[in-house]
Amino acid sequence: MEIIQVVGLGLVTTFLILVIKEQKPVFAFLLATFVGIIIFISLVGKISEVIGVLENLAHQAHVNNLFLETILKIIGIAYIAEFGAQVTRDAGQGAIASKIELAGKILIMVMAIPIITVIIETIMQILPS
Incomplete structure (x- = not known):
């Protein structure tokens, strides 16, 4: 049922953005960002359940x-x-978006180093010397 609400909100917002975009593009962008944040906040409870x-x-x-x-x-x-x-x-800044994605990938790689190290050490212990 929640997905119907999320999709409904998304479709209504998309329609509004299409109508508003020609007159007030900045407002349309802010509306899209705001609704994206609202959808994320509405899912925080589900995220905490998964973490639990x-x-x-x-x-x-x-x-x-x-x-x-x-x-x-x-x-x-x-x-x-x-x-x-x-x-x-969405704001038309594809180059900056690519840099955000690159930064995310690098930070993920840095965070994964301790886990990769443990996996490699475990494999080295299992293999005959």
Whole structure:
């Protein structure tokens, strides 16, 4: 049911933006950004439920909390970078959007280094010397 509300809000906003864009392009952009933020905020509850389930599963599997936190940060970086790039692209700034995406990818790579290190060390212990 929630997806119907999100899609409905998106379609109504799109219609309004198409009508307003010719007269007030800045207002149309602000409306699109505002509705995007509203949709994101409406999903925060679902995101926290998913995080709770993942934390529970990690606890049951005896996974180090540091790894789970790192993975959740990586996912957060990906979503935030994607949202920022989309908003920037909507404003007609594709070059800046590409730089936001690049920054997100680099930050994800930096955040993943400890996990990659542990995986490589584990593989090295398993392989015969």
